[in-house]
Amino acid sequence: xxxxxxxxxxxxxxxxxxxxxxxxxxxxxxxxxxxxxxxxxxxxxxxxxxxxxxxxxxxxxxxxxxxxxxxxxxxxxxxxxxxxxxxxxxxxxxxxxxxxxxxxxxxxxxxxxxxxxxxxxxxxxxxx
Amino acid sequence: xxxxxxxxxxxxxxxxxxxxxxxxxxxxxxxxxxxxxxxxxxxxxxxxxxxxxxxxxxxxxxxxxxxxxxxxxxxxxxxxxxxxxxxxxxxxxxxxxxxxxxxxxxxxxxxxxxxxxxxxxxxxxxxxxxxxxxxxxxxxxxxxxxxxxxxxxxxxxxxxxxxxxxxxxxxxxxxxxxxxxxxxxxxxxxxxxxxxxxxxxxxxxxxxxxxxxxxxxxxxxxxxxxxxxxxxxxxxxxxxxxxxxxxxxxxxxxxxxxxxxxxxxxxxxxxxxxxxxxxxxxxxxxxxxxxxxxxxxxxxxxxxxxxxxxxxxxxxxxxxxxxxxxxxxxxxxxxxxxxxxxxxxxxxxxxxxxxxxxx
Numbered sequence: 001x002x003x004x005x006x007x008x009x010x011x012x013x014x015x016x017x018x019x020x021x022x023x024x025x026x027x028x029x030x031x032x033x034x035x036x037x038x039x040x041x042x043x044x045x046x047x048x049x050x051x052x053x054x055x056x057x058x059x060x061x062x063x064x065x066x067x068x069x070x071x072x073x074x075x076x077x078x079x080x081x082x083x084x085x086x087x088x089x090x091x092x093x094x095x096x097x098x099x100x101x102x103x104x105x106x107x108x109x110x111x112x113x114x115x116x117x118x119x120x121x122x123x124x125x126x127x128x
Numbered sequence: 129x130x131x132x133x134x135x136x137x138x139x140x141x142x143x144x145x146x147x148x149x150x151x152x153x154x155x156x157x158x159x160x161x162x163x164x165x166x167x168x169x170x171x172x173x174x175x176x177x178x179x180x181x182x183x184x185x186x187x188x189x190x191x192x193x194x195x196x197x198x199x200x201x202x203x204x205x206x207x208x209x210x211x212x213x214x215x216x217x218x219x220x221x222x223x224x225x226x227x228x229x230x231x232x233x234x235x236x237x238x239x240x241x242x243x244x245x246x247x248x249x250x251x252x253x254x255x256x257x258x259x260x261x262x263x264x265x266x267x268x269x270x271x272x273x274x275x276x277x278x279x280x281x282x283x284x285x286x287x288x289x290x291x292x293x294x295x296x297x298x299x300x301x302x303x304x305x306x307x308x309x310x311x312x313x314x315x316x317x318x319x320x321x322x323x324x325x326x327x328x329x330x331x332x333x334x335x336x337x338x339x340x341x342x343x344x345x346x347x348x349x350x351x352x353x354x355x356x357x358x359x360x361x362x363x364x365x366x367x368x369x370x371x372x373x374x375x376x377x378x379x380x381x382x383x384x385x386x387x388x389x390x391x392x393x394x395x396x397x398x399x400x401x402x403x404x405x406x407x408x409x410x411x412x413x414x415x416x417x418x419x420x421x422x423x424x425x426x427x428x429x430x431x432x433x434x435x436x437x438x439x440x441x442x443x444x445x446x447x448x449x450x451x452x453x454x455x456x457x458x459x460x461x462x463x464x465x466x467x468x469x470x471x472x473x474x475x476x477x478x479x480x481x482x483x484x485x486x487x
Contacts, residue, residue: 002210002360005421029340031449033434044434046421051358053421076340076457086167097163104167111172 005053012067015045018056019070022047027054032070032080034088036113041065041088060090062113069094079103087112130155135468139168143246143472146482150475154468162463164456170486177443182208182416183282185446189433192448193484194275195238196426198231200484201280204446206360207422207435208282214410218362220284222403225362226297227267227277228424229392229399233304234263235427236385236392239479240311243382246472247324252314259307266300269293284409294400305393312386316379325379329462329474332376341458342451343429344388345478348381350374355425366398381477415441426451428479450484 010018022029027047035042037059045056060067069092071077081092082103089110092098101109108114133154139147147168153161176188189204190197202224209216241256264274270289271277279286289297315321331341336349346353347370354370356363371387373380417439424431429451436445455478462474 002206003358003423023338026337028337030430031432031434031454033447033449035434035436035445035447037444046432051353051355053423055421074338074340076338076454079453079456099165102165104170106167106170106172112175 003051003053005055007055007057010056010058012058012060015056015058016068016070016073019045019073022054022056023073025049029074029076029080032077032084034084034090034112036062036088039063041090041113043067043084043090045070062089064091065089066091066093068092069096071096086110089113132160137471137475139165141472143242143476144480144482145242146480146486148480148482148485150463150471152463152468152471157468159463159466159468159471162460164460166456166482166485168486169482173487174446174448177446179442181441182437182443183412185443186281187278189446189448190276190278190280192487193481195235195481196231196428196431196484197275198227198271198277198280199424199426199431200448201277202228202361203422203424203431203433204435205280205282206424207420207433208416208437210420210422211416211418211435211437212282212412212414214283214412216284217407217410218404219288219406220408222362222399223285223289223408224280225366225399226289226396226403227271227279228361229395230263230267232392232427233389234260234267235479236389237263237308239385239427239476240315243315243473243476246476247321249314249321252311255307256311259304259311262300262304262307266297270297281409283412284407286409288408294403298397298400301393301396305390308389308393312389315382315386322379324470324473325382325477326377328378328470329466329477330375330377331458331462333374335461336376336458339457339461340454341429342454343426343479344381344384345429345451345455345458347372348384348477349376350380355423355430358423360424362399362402363395365402366395368395378473378477385479415439416443426484428452428481428484429454448484448487450481450487452478452481452485455480456485 030046078097086104135152137150139149149165151163190201237260241253244252271279333350352370352372416437419436422433432449434447
């Protein structure tokens with residue numbers, strides 16, 4: 001085992017307070033990540049202090065997913081929050097630097113919550 | 129207060145080999161605010177885990193970036209190995225360490241060349257890249273590849289290195305080290321270079337930590353944090369302490385990378401001296417079921433791979449958090465208040481890798 005990693009479940013309503021506690025304790029924000037699990041999204045807010053890894057976690061229904069911004073606590077979170085909005089369609093309330101969906105230039109909107117695209121129909125050969 | 133103007137920087141710019149865009153809000157010649165835009169070439173490689181089997185995905189992970197490709201593959205493999213509880217043979221861990229440090233040397237030399245180019249020292253740029261070629265020769269001789277090594281796999285490594293090759297590697301590195309000393313002397317002691325770097329783009333220790341900076345950007349602000357202290361691969365057996373500089377300016381970030389060149393040579397020497405004989409891989413049976421945040425130290429800083437698996441051949445999720453992405457807020461902080469002419473140099477002091485960021 002390279003390192004022990006602590007997973008702490010939180011509720012979306014208590015997220016900002018939990019993150020504030022992390023900051024008060026001197027943790028560094030490592031990342032915010034999202035995993036699609038069926039029709040739910042699992043959000044991971046990861047922190048580190050002297051190489052001790054702590055992760056705050058909760059799940060949301062994918063439809064209409066909405067979270068409060070933690071950019072008021074960790075300003076650097078704005079980048080991750082724009083990312084989860086653009087790739088997963090999660091509405092982040094109160095992001096201090098909200099790119100309004102233009103942080104990533106993707107061909108498909110919110111690509112990570114799209115289902116598998118149907119294969120294109122074969123083109124019939126041209127008749128002579 | 130002067131008139132405010134917005135100057136676009138990138139996505140195409142002489143100092144940027146890859147696309148990133150900054151809107152620079154300037155008053156006269158002073159930058160007062162910066163708004164970044166990324167995502168011009170976002171590839172969505174993470175989503176390929178839905179189609180590639182977990183053993184094959186290492187090829188995709190390696191291709192996230194052409195500079196630190198080996199460490200991408202290694203980080204991914206380590207994550208899978210943690211979930212599956214695979215005991216990687218010690219020899220494979222040492223080989224991973226050697227190739228990882230060779231990657232760091234060639235990456236830092238590449239950065240040094242780009243940096244020299246950014247402050248207008250073309251001869252220095254060419255010498256940095258000439259020396260880098262010799263490191264690539266060592267990598268090619270031991271892995272078969274110069275950019276994509278293809279030598280890491282889940283459970284170990286794909287190829288061994290003979291004792292003769294290791295001896296030759298040390299001889300080559302001794303030559304490279306001599307040349308690097310000449311280069312580093314210019315970076316750290318030349319008046320014109322110091323004039324462009326000292327006191328420019330200061331990032332305080334507190335800001336670096338709070339903004340989540342990583343790698344030499346963090347260590348250049350006096351924070352001696354390095355994921356190699358986690359003792360992954362063979363780092364637990366090697367004498368290693370992170371290099372940190374307290375001033376937080378462009379010169380400090382440059383000095384950290386310059387000293388890390390020699391530290392990596394030293395780590396390779398230690399690894400070659402201690403490398404044990406034995407197998408280089410274990411057989412992988414079954415499929416991973418679980419999750420792990422795999423962390424390593426890339427040349428640009430902490431790389432995080434989140435891997436979640438459900439026991440099938442395809443992973444549920446692969447997410448890579450790149451050090452350049454983590455350093456973006458720190459870059460914005462550094463740029464605010466700088467002179468317009470310093471922007472290219474400051475952008476390069478975080479050693480941006482857009483290819484990584486646009487995984």
